[in-house]
Amino acid sequence: MDPSLDKALLGMTLEEGEEPFVIPDLPEYYSIERNAVSLVGRLLNPQCQNISEVILEMPRKWRLYDRVRGVALSRDRFQFIFKHEHDLLDVLNKGVHTSNQWTLAMERWVEIPPPDYLQFIEVWVQMRNIPVNHYTKAALTSLRDFAGQVIEVEFDPDKPQLKDYIRVKVKFNLSKPLRRFKTVTVPGGEVVKILYDYERLQKRCYSCQRLTHEQSQCPFFQAAYAHAEVKGKAIENFQSQLAERVIKEDDPLFGVVLDSQVGINPLNGRPKIADEVLEGMRHYLLEAEGAEKLARKERIKWSLKEIEHDPIAQKTMLRLEPPPTFTADLNKGKGFVFDFQKQNENLRSMNSPGGSKLMASAFRVGNALSMEPRLLGLASEDVAFSESGGVLCQEGGRALL
The missing domain is CATH 3.30.70 (Alpha-Beta Plaits)
Incomplete structure (x- = not known):
């Protein structure tokens, strides 16, 4: 293409010219006299208000009819021009006006509106x-x-x-x-x-x-709705997990372990019985036949019932979680307690020759108590069933339920 023609095409524009049109400063170009007896307003909720309805509706509400004329200035702005000053003042004195039950913002016309006009x-x-x-x-x-x-x-x-x-x-x-x-x-x-x-x-x-705006268009409501929707999906997934963990008919534990005893605990979101424990129960039943298998089923039922109201046993034996620790120090984790006399006594006892020995003895006793074995009550070929009530037993060197 010819470079000069290309340059001419690039210089072309759909507009006739960039210079703006200047309105002549002449009386016939002004409507100040007419606007002096007028109100200017805007729709606060354009999604629920219609500018044409406002133009037709408001003169009827004001009972002025042919004494006021409405003009649509834009999609959300309008003007009402009155024939008489007292009609304009009467409308202003009535207070807030509405259209479709949503508020309209209206003020008397001014030639140069301030920044907060109609706000x-x-x-x-x-x-x-x-x-x-x-x-x-x-x-x-x-x-x-x-x-x-x-x-x-x-x-x-x-x-x-x-x-x-x-x-x-x-x-x-x-x-x-x-x-x-x-x-x-x-x-x-x-x-x-x-x-x-x-x-x-x-x-x-x-x-x-x-x-x-309406509630459905509110950014705060939409954010809360989105959060609730995400939360609802999480609940649905959680409920589906509960359904998936129910004992099926082809499971060896079907009829032995109740549906209420397995699945996810809704209070803490953790399994009621760990998968390893359930698998141990299955092996325990599959390794026996006949009367022995029936006996083992009864032992599992009885053991689960025994620890039904023992939260520590459920935590350590069914969920395989570490046991909780208890302390007699009521101020543990609080930082400084500002009991200077007690702190000085503690410091003296710790620095004394026998203080460290006493503390070491206390630690050894605490460890011994936390490691104390619990009899778990599922009898096997190697360990007899205990009447003291428990859940775990040992068979062939393997922990079973």
Whole structure:
């Protein structure tokens, strides 16, 4: 291709020019006079609100009909132009307005909107459960700010109060959740909850208490749902493992070991009986025939029943876990106990000539107790069955159940 033609193609653009169009600064290009009697608003939850419905619905709600005209500015912004100033002020004074039960943010039009334009709404809040000794202007001033920037308070200490709440008008930040209560501590140590109820606000997210989305779209709810889904799958896998470990009909232990005695313990997630122990039971039964086999089955049943209420025996003999250790030192692992007299006595006893010998003797006694054999009660050709009750026995040099 010709280099000059290639260069010309690269320089081509679908746009007519890069220079922006400048709107002439002339009166006929402005609509300031018309906008001066208008409200501008936005949908807080565009997924549940429709801009065309707002344009058609709100004049009917306000009962203005032909005295107001709506304009859709974008997919989530709108404008209402009023014929009369008093109609505009009446709509503003009514407070929060909703469409499809979701809140609308509306403010009076300004030529140059500030950065926080349409980011706040003015809403009345009912404060309940105020301590009886703190119905004062100073206390109410402190408590009301938790719901938003306070604009007005309905409170007259010299007049009867017929309602069980104080009404406060606040400027609420739409990017924040609605506060339902605030825990406060009054002088004297009593803890109370100041309850907040918002007038004219209908739907909200029940997970994060925001006005901008439903619960199904809430990032906090989705995160919790994902966590619950992962947890649910883990539970399903756990339950499938339980089902897989049930004794089958072709298993030598079928009818000998109950389903409730095997599988995974739901409390700790570990097998109730170790695979090695179950395999030892199977070999123990397969090596016998006839009456001897029946006797061995009864011994296994009896042995399992004997240690059914002995958690240590279950731990060491069925699950093959190391036995627990016990200590009389109630402060073990706590670090310094700040009992200096006792610590000095311990130091003197350890540094004394007989101290190390006493400790060594104690260690030897403890080891001897932990190594004490337990009679396990499954008789074999080499070891007779014991009436003392146990589970393990020895046959041909092999531990069996």
